[in-house]
Amino acid sequence: MDKATPLRLIQTGNWRYELDADTVNGLSDKQYTVEASVDDAAQNQATASHTFTVDSKLPLLTVDLFASDNILNLAEATLGQSLTGQNGTPG
Numbered sequence: 798m799d800k801a802t803p804l805r806l807i808q809t810g811n812w813r814y815e816l817d818a819d820t821v822n823g824l825s826d827k828q829y830t831v832e833a834s835v836d837d838a839a840q841n842q843a844t845a846s847h848t849f850t851v852d853s854k855l856p857l858l859t860v861d862l863f864a865s866d867n868i869l870n871l872a873e874a875t876l877g878q879s880l881t882g883q884n885g886t887p888g
Contacts (some may be wrong), residue, residue: 828851831849
């Protein structure tokens with residue numbers, strides 16, 4: 798992906814660059830910038846860029862023991878109980 802690749806015009810005013818599944822799956826988690834430029838017959842040039850981020854890390858989620866031992870006895874059943882856990886993003 799760190800190379801200049803000619804793009805294919807699909808109709809007047811539009812272009813497309815296809816990334817196959819292996820290429821997309823091979824992108825590491827980081828920020829990427831795509832740049833495109835075009836020259837017309839008079840050698841006038843236009844350039845545009847767009848930045849996107851690949852973030853494929855799943856968030857972390859844990860569930861703590863229920864009723865402190867995962868067993869709800871009669872005495873605990875008469876009380877309110879809370880389900881707790883932690884969430885966050887991997888570092």
